[in-house]
Amino acid sequence: MSLTVVGSVAFDGLETPFGKREKLLGGAATHFSLSASFFTEVRVIGVVGNDFTQTEWDVFKRHHINTEDIEIVKSGKTFFWRGRYDYDMNTAHTIDTQLNVFEKFKPKPSEASKNSRLLFLANILPSLQKEVREQSNAEFVAMDTMNFWISSMKDSVIETIKVVDCVIINDAEARQLADEPSLVKAARKIMKLGDLKALVIKRGEYGAALFTGDNYFAIPAYPLESVFDPTGAGDTFAGGFMGYLASQKKIDEAAMRRAMIYGSVMASFNVEQFGTERVDTLDYPEINARFRAFKQMTHFEEIPFERTNTTNV
């Protein structure tokens, strides 16, 4: 297999200005794998409970996502999160978190998962991320994390950063992790925490930035009139980014730049409907059309300025 992700598979309850849903298929590994499945073969390492039905399995099946490493715990229920978005749609307010079977989640990667060419450590306990990474033979490993782990166990987060190639986090997390308000300085500090080949900073409606060695690449977000449900946008971005990289023979700067675009493309679709609904029904012409839109909206001609009229200089 080409790409393995370890992370949460969950049910989400949502309240937004656009409506309410009681039980949507969600979780970081779900959003990630669905997005990545358009570009490569994906395997998920996770855990679900006895409330996970054929309807949910069918979503994975439809996208040929390998679920052999998703453990089913018959005695418990699937991780459940309920949240609310207000008018500005920028911040998720947590109403309820029930870890359920996820509380004692102990990833058990199969041989096939261990031999995956790429590995993504979605947001779980940093020590578990490290364990999975250490069992893997992957050529390129990326990780996410979150404010909760950074404030409660920063050392453990840094230990995991030391064993990966790429960190994919949002700007607030980057500033918190580096304890540095300047994003550029924060990025340089994070790059030095380990032996990172790349650092991806997600900036929501402002786009995303890629730091690689001495290079810098930045893109705006796709200009959506309405954000319907931002849940999973970050994981969908990471899925597009890692999935595209898995489809490429060489994981170099040029491939990573295109991967940033494909990540942004997938995330822009994700927020257009509730949960996984929009990405579930995507097709390649839609993906490529939006990729072209990114090129169109960032293109300018490189013409250096020359003062032909020298009367006042």
Add this chain to the structure above:
Amino acid sequence: MSLTVVGSVAFDGLETPFGKREKLLGGAATHFSLSASFFTEVRVIGVVGNDFTQTEWDVFKRHHINTEDIEIVKSGKTFFWRGRYDYDMNTAHTIDTQLNVFEKFKPKPSEASKNSRLLFLANILPSLQKEVREQSNAEFVAMDTMNFWISSMKDSVIETIKVVDCVIINDAEARQLADEPSLVKAARKIMKLGDLKALVIKRGEYGAALFTGDNYFAIPAYPLESVFDPTGAGDTFAGGFMGYLASQKKIDEAAMRRAMIYGSVMASFNVEQFGTERVDTLDYPEINARFRAFKQMTHFEEIPFERTNTTNV
């Protein structure tokens, strides 16, 4: 003359984490004209008091900025603003504002100013902006405004928008003006307030966006490790944008996109030192090097995704 700006010429007092200055040359028209002077011939319409010395005039002179339309009021003092920036450098906290001679400022454009090809209405009372615009024969007119006018006299701001070709404001002002949290929806609403050819949204450390008809263009900001003094960055952006447009025969989409880059280039230099210090000493190789850096940091190859391995789709 090619470009005329009407707006404030001022002294600024500044406190930042990087130091303190008692009296710096500042004001919107100052930052704008200095920036624009690298690209075209500029005229300033403004007013100063008896405390304006040869040192200040020399800054304009050095950059061949025409100051014939800057009125000198011998009985008063120049507009003075004192502000403070805290650690994050994002928000200016006003400590003191002394309007002085600016309080009764009544722009008196000369014939030369009226016949300028481009006109920029920097942030002054909207009715004064409108008066200057109505006396002008300019082919392309742009305006700025601010939260204070939008909240206290929105109708007057809209009346001015109706007589210009381009609005250049920051994202918070755009949201406030349109009473709409979605920036894209806000932009569409503002475009319809008048007969705008273009709307430029300045997003500070996140870059800038250009709306023109059905087109959208967005760029990240130059990745600076430290912002030394953000005062005047928006006016410096506008000066680069309008100055570059004035240097071009045709003010079309392609020229406006490059103007967005030159505006960003100039703004990125402006914040590197106090007040006008950095832009005052700029040269063309520096400007063009940073223009090239913008191309480098936004470039990616346009390669649509094709699934060559169809084993799982």
